[in-house]
Amino acid sequence: xxxxxxxxxxxxxxxxxxxxxxxxxxxxxxxxxxxxxxxxxxxxxxxxxxxxxxxxxxxxxxxxxxxxxxxxxxxxxxxxxxxxxxxxxxxxxxxxxxxxxxxxxxxxxxxxxxxxxxxxxxxxxxxxxxxxxxxxxxxxxxxxxxxxxxxxxxxxxxxxxxxxxxxxxxxxxxxxxxxxxxxxxxxxxxxxxxxxxxxxxxxxxxxxxxxxxxxxxxxxxxxxxxxxxxxxxxxxxxxxxxxxxxxxxxxxxxxxxxxxxxxxxxxx
Amino acid sequence: xxxxxxxxxxxxxxxxxxxxxxxxxxxxxxxxxxxxxxxxxxxxxxxxxxxxxxxxxxxxxxxxxxxxxxxxxxxxxxxxxxxxxxxxxxxxxxxxxxxxxxxxxxxxxxxxxxxxxxxxxxxxxxxxxxxxxxxxxxxxxxxxxxxxxxxxxxxxxxxxxxxxxxxxxxxxxxxxxxxxxxxxxxxxxxxxxxxxxxxxxxxxxxxxxxxxxxxxxxxxxxxxxxxxxxxxxxxxxxxxxxxxxxxxxxxxxxxxxxxxxxxxxxxxxxxxxxxxxxxxxxxxxxxxxxxxxxxxxxxxxxxxxxxxxxxxxxxxxxxxxxxxxxxxxxxxxxxxxxxxxxxxxxxxxxxxxxxxxxxxxxxxxxxxxxxxxxxxxxxxxxxxxxxxxxxxxxxxxxxxxxxxxxxxxxxxxxxxxxxxxxxxxxxxxxxxxxxxxxxxxxxxxxxxxxxxxxxxxxxxxxxxxxxxxxxxxxxxxxxxxxxxxxxxxxxxxxxxxxxxxxxxxxxxxxxxxxxxxx
Numbered sequence: 001x002x003x004x005x006x007x008x009x010x011x012x013x014x015x016x017x018x019x020x021x022x023x024x025x026x027x028x029x030x031x032x033x034x035x036x037x038x039x040x041x042x043x044x045x046x047x048x049x050x051x052x053x054x055x056x057x058x059x060x061x062x063x064x065x066x067x068x069x070x071x072x073x074x075x076x077x078x079x080x081x082x083x084x085x086x087x088x089x090x091x092x093x094x095x096x097x098x099x100x101x102x103x104x105x106x107x108x109x110x111x112x113x114x115x116x117x118x119x120x121x122x123x124x125x126x127x128x129x130x131x132x133x134x135x136x137x138x139x140x141x142x143x144x145x146x147x148x149x150x151x152x153x154x155x156x157x158x159x160x161x162x163x164x165x166x167x168x169x170x171x172x173x174x175x176x177x178x179x180x181x182x183x184x185x186x187x188x189x190x191x192x193x194x195x196x197x198x199x200x201x202x203x204x205x206x207x208x209x210x211x212x213x214x215x216x217x218x219x220x221x222x223x224x225x226x227x228x229x230x231x232x233x234x235x236x237x238x239x240x241x242x243x244x245x246x247x248x249x250x251x252x253x254x255x256x257x258x259x260x261x262x263x264x265x266x267x268x
Numbered sequence: 269x270x271x272x273x274x275x276x277x278x279x280x281x282x283x284x285x286x287x288x289x290x291x292x293x294x295x296x297x298x299x300x301x302x303x304x305x306x307x308x309x310x311x312x313x314x315x316x317x318x319x320x321x322x323x324x325x326x327x328x329x330x331x332x333x334x335x336x337x338x339x340x341x342x343x344x345x346x347x348x349x350x351x352x353x354x355x356x357x358x359x360x361x362x363x364x365x366x367x368x369x370x371x372x373x374x375x376x377x378x379x380x381x382x383x384x385x386x387x388x389x390x391x392x393x394x395x396x397x398x399x400x401x402x403x404x405x406x407x408x409x410x411x412x413x414x415x416x417x418x419x420x421x422x423x424x425x426x427x428x429x430x431x432x433x434x435x436x437x438x439x440x441x442x443x444x445x446x447x448x449x450x451x452x453x454x455x456x457x458x459x460x461x462x463x464x465x466x467x468x469x470x471x472x473x474x475x476x477x478x479x480x481x482x483x484x485x486x487x488x489x490x491x492x493x494x495x496x497x498x499x500x501x502x503x504x505x506x507x508x509x510x511x512x513x514x515x516x517x518x519x520x521x522x523x524x525x526x527x528x529x530x531x532x533x534x535x536x537x538x539x540x541x542x543x544x545x546x547x548x549x550x551x552x553x554x555x556x557x558x559x560x561x562x563x564x565x566x567x568x569x570x571x572x573x574x575x576x577x578x579x580x581x582x583x584x585x586x587x588x589x590x591x592x593x594x595x596x597x598x599x600x601x602x603x604x605x606x607x608x609x610x611x612x613x614x615x616x617x618x619x620x621x622x623x624x625x626x627x628x629x630x631x632x633x634x635x636x637x638x639x640x641x642x643x644x645x646x647x648x649x650x651x652x653x654x655x656x657x658x659x660x661x662x663x664x665x666x667x668x669x670x671x672x673x674x675x676x677x678x679x680x681x682x683x684x685x686x687x688x689x690x691x692x693x694x695x696x697x698x699x700x701x702x703x704x705x706x707x708x709x710x711x712x713x714x715x716x717x718x719x720x721x722x723x724x725x726x727x728x729x730x731x732x733x734x735x736x737x738x739x740x741x742x743x744x745x746x747x748x749x750x751x752x753x754x755x756x757x758x759x760x761x762x763x764x765x766x767x768x769x770x771x772x773x774x775x776x777x778x779x780x781x782x783x784x785x786x
Contacts (some may be wrong), residue, residue, distance in 0.1 A: 010573050010719055058404055075481055085402040107565040113403035139402045153403035158395055217694040
């Protein structure tokens with residue numbers, strides 16, 4: 001502790017929240033609240049979430065991205081988050097790492113999507129050094145040409161957030177809820193999910209990943225762990241969250257519309 | 269269709285009539301009939317002095333582009349008729365495009381608006397949120413103004429460069445000028461200055477200060493004119509070089525008698541030339557604002573920290589004759605074309621040997637905890653001057669590296685530094701710093717600590733100076749001056765002096781290195 005403190009004198013402060021199994025909706029709510037109402041730098045690591053959940057980007061349309069019949073049948077929760085980007089299915093095998101920073105927290109870093117993405121890849125290059133052929137490919141973290149980490153960002157006037165969902169492990173049947181997206185990175189070359197992604201557990205132990213991530217963060221920030229109970233973050237705030245859990249009615253309506261349109265096009 | 273020549277003549281006659289009446293100190297004339305000057309039409313001239321003064325110029329000095337540029341604008345400004353000024357808001361509308369978000373994104377999806385038509389907007393206020401690929405981005409306003417028209421709705425795809433919305437940007441408000449038409453026409457010269465100043469003042473009071481580059485401000489200072497009194501013809505009311513020159517010329521004209529003789533015109537011409545010459549000089553002394561980025565910013569942070577530490581400096585001269593011979597012999601035996609032997613690796617290795625004996629110089633001080641941590645690894649930082657600024661990468665665990673290994677690692681770091689490709693691990697974790705400022709020049713420097721380290725060594729240039737041996741015999745010796753900067757909270761003069769003696773011994777007598785080698 002002493003050594004890391006002395007090394008970090010002069011670096012900006014970053015508060016670290018370490019969770020395990022916290023519901024992804026609560027995590028997203030906290031993130032957005034910290035982004036918009038805090039003026040400090042934060043790192044949130046959530047080591048797995050509780051139930052399998054589908055998380056779409058801010059402009060995600062369920063009918064286009066999900067196989068709604070199965071989703072409704074299996075009663076899988078669907079969330080629309082406040083950041084851009086694509087759709088993921090998350091569960092206890094997903095590790096989430098989020099950075100919330102003031103725009104001048106990292107010296108020389110311009111608060112735009114690509115520079116932030118590049119900076120994050122430098123940080124994770126330290127984490128994965130010696131463990132696999134890691135790189136940033138378009139906007140994904142890959143080993144070789146298999147994606148294991150998806151990113152999304154939100155940039156406001158003075159701050160930005162960059163969050164990642166890491167596929168430490170996943171269940172093939174959960175991936176089956178997702179359609180092949182219309183908008184995909186070029187390197188995907190129309191591969192289906194199971195051909196496109198890979199499991200991080202084949203490359204490194206889970207605890208090692210978390211520890212190395214924190215160590216990598218320490219090269220940029222003076223990290224201070226804080227205890228934050230997931231529940232209390234939501235109870236006390238009057239903050240209006242953009243991240244929403246879609247209701248069953250909304251999903252049913254979307255499913256109905258899409259069936260209706262298909263029906264129409266067939267009849268024509 | 270009235271030809272331009274006839275129009276000009278009519279206009280000139282109208283002006284002359286008015287001037288005569290002015291000289292007789294009568295009340296203002298009734299407005300002259302509508303005339304056209306180029307493309308502008310004016311309903312009346314309620315402030316004719318200004319018109320007259322400038323009206324002369326285009327007819328007598330058709331070649332003077334400067335005045336041509338200025339006149340229609342100035343007349344507009346001085347035309348205190350509300351109708352004419354109704355045209356102004358139209359020219360105050362600015363189209364706000366979707367700007368490039370710093371990458372090759374061609375289009376974004378508009379997600380939501382934070383403002384609506386009619387809303388007052390401050391500079392830097394968020395206008396809307398867009399999504400580009402993986403990111404949602406808040407677009408903020410460059411201007412202060414009012415939203416006049418929203419072009420896109422949420423869900424639309426907007427190409428980069430397309431107009432997102434239109435805003436009325438605040439500049440001189442027309443309605444304010446109507447009440448300020450001067451009634452008394454004392455002398456034309458005074459009126460010219462007063463009216464233009466009034467116009468400028470009002471403009472100034474609306475915007476709270478003029479927009480102008482440092483070069484233009486400098487120019488205004490040279491002429492002794494108040495830039496806030498100058499009407500800007502640039503974008504957003506920005507004051508340009510031409511505006512300053514014109515204003516200076518006007519001021520000169522102000523002092524002239526009111527007779528509109530050829531002489532005065534010539535004088536005007538003459539002044540013009542003069543001002544142009546000065547302008548040419550003025551451009552040479554342009555200030556430049558440098559944004560603080562990257563290494564510069566890091567340097568500001570670390571030096572601000574260093575300023576809080578109580579430094580002391582210890583200076584010593586080291587005889588490098590043996591080192592020069594050693595380097596020469598290394599180079600002679602060198603078969604590897606990739607490797608180039610320099611003094612630095614040997615100095616780094618001997619430094620590490622000395623640190624083994626005096627480990628306190630290789631420590632870090634934590635002010636908060638009031639703790640000294642003696643570092644186990646000798647991670648020697650080497651200060652490097654790159655085109656991007658000062659950077660200090662370090663060589664890890666020097667105590668376990670050979671001189672050759674240090675040479676190779678140093679070369680690797682130097683290459684990365686020049687290419688601005690150093691990774692965070694290369695520049696963090698240093699325990700002591702070496703600054704070879706002598707490579708550039710200088711006898712010795714007075715280095716500032718690289719916090720949280722407690723010592724730093726600046727090496728001066730190797731100089732051949734005469735040295736005495738025993739009785740008055742002189743011989744030339746390669747002398748290098750070193751300056752050790754140390755944190756006086758951790759180290760005292762005696763410790764640093766002893767450390768330096770040890771290091772000096774290894775450099776002056778390299779064979780001692782072999783004695784202590786493990």
